[in-house]
Amino acid sequence: MSTPVAVIGAGPYGLSAAAHLQALGVPVRVFGEPMVSWRTGMPAGMLLTTAPAASGIAVPHPGHTLADFCAATGEGPYGSDRDLIPVEAYVRYGQWVQRRLVPGLEQVRVVSVDRRGDGFELKLDSGEQAGARAVVIATGLTGQAQLPPELAGALPDGPSATGPVSHSSQHHDLSALAGRDVVVLGAGQSALESAVLLTEAGAAAVRVVARGPAAVGFGTPPENRWRLRPPFGHAWSRYALTHHAGAFRRLPVPARRYLGRRTPGPRGAWWLRERFTDRVRVTQGRRLVRATVRDGRPVLALRGADGQGGEVVADHVLAATGYRMDLAALDFLGQGLRTGIVARAGGPLLDAGLGSSVPGLYFTGLPAAASFGPVMRFVCGTEFASPRLARAVARAYG
Structure with a gap:
């Protein structure tokens, strides 16, 4: 059975794209488990770093914001910039x-x-074969976890939640590491919050190892009066990257990589x-x-500047x-x-409608972050991406 468009992935970006396509009258089949990366790839107890106003899934129908969800279900409320959203509630x-x-x-x-x-x-894993004139890839973080090459080289079987080394995306319940000495690599939110959750879950000792020379940093509380702040941060320097993502793809490749x-x-x-x-403890x-790995225990050799x-x-x-x-x-x-996809700045080179160099294949x-900037790594990017993608697909295949 053939359909005009197949959407692969059912996280925020997949759901948002599907809703926009359907609103334009484009028949769509959507494949995947709803919010699977959020359900299985984030430890229980984590909180979203973005404010509620920047965490809504953009859809073309009113009544589907995070505040609407709270009103309909009694959860929350998650309305103020200072309200913290548990990952379980967001799922x-x-x-x-x-x-x-x-x-x-x-x-x-x-x-x-x-x-x-x-x-x-x-x-499909059900045994079915399906046809589509266009395909939208919205698989999120699945399969994209990054390990430092020095660490990956010591793991012939790869990282594992039950082995000596894991990636943060492999944990849903950090209490499995209770009573153990754990080193956390990284200095971002995932590293620092994982370290806290490990401590609170009863790990014997937790140490963060950060390569930057400065002390680990934390953001400042939001101020509601700054109405023009970027939805994924409060620094004015990020305003253009948030609200003018379409211009990002015109920057030189080195600039896009750097930003x-x-x-x-x-x-x-x-x-x-x-x-x-x-x-x-922080190193x-x-x-x-x-x-x-020595006698089943990981050993890290570190060096300073x-x-x-x-x-x-x-x-x-x-x-x-x-x-x-x-x-x-x-x-x-x-x-x-895959060999037909032209890549630039670490991702597929996309046109203004999020189409790749392979006709009919969209990301x-x-x-899409390599073409449109870091806002595409946050849910708020659905507001930019989904309407443009849907209009482009509808013109070509609707």
Whole structure:
């Protein structure tokens, strides 16, 4: 059975794109588990770093904001900039949006996507084969976890939540590490909040290792009077990246790479400072140069800018080292498709409608950050991306 458009992924970007396409009258099939990365790739107890006003899933129908969800379900309230949103509540919000606007979601996995004539053939893990004239990739962070090469080289079988080294995305319940000495690599929100959650879950000792020379930093509380602040931060320097994402793709590739990696910089949320200070040990200004596993325990060789080094031994290393777009990780895309995708600045080169160099193949969310900037790594980017993508797809395939 063929349909004009297939959307792969049912997180905020997939649901938002599907809702906009349907509003334009484009028949859509949507595949995936609703909010799966949020449900399984974030430890219980985590809180969103973005304010409620910047956390809504953009859809073309009124009545589906986070505040509307609170009014309909009694959750929250999550209305003030100082209200903190538990990840569990946000998952329920996304599922609520899905049930109301994308009720036909097919909770199956797409095994492969290949060219077929002037369209695409999708194979599902249910055994079905489906055709589509256009495909929207909205798989989010799935498969994009990044490990430092020095750490990855010590793990022939890869990171694992039950092994000596893991990535932060592999944990849903950090209490499994209670009673153990844990080293957390990184200085961003994921690292600092994971360290706090580990301490609160009963880890014997927690140490954060950060390569930057400065002390780990935290943001400042929001001020509601700054009405023009960027939705994923409060620094005025980020205003253009948030509200003029379309111009980002016109910047030179080196500039896009630099801004993509540095904005926002590594730091913790304002509300995390009190829970972190004096409770988590920090080793700063030390770069990982080598990692080994000795008698089942990870051993990290560190070196500072002064050339001085040392070893850190732990029961477990948790790498909260973020995500980086890797087209090779989208292994459900056939080899012919992947080799036809032109990449720039660490992601697929996209046109103004989020279309790739392969006609009919579109990307939204994290893969689009290389073309449209860091706002595409946050839910607030759905407001920019989804209407443009839907209009482009509708013109070509609706």
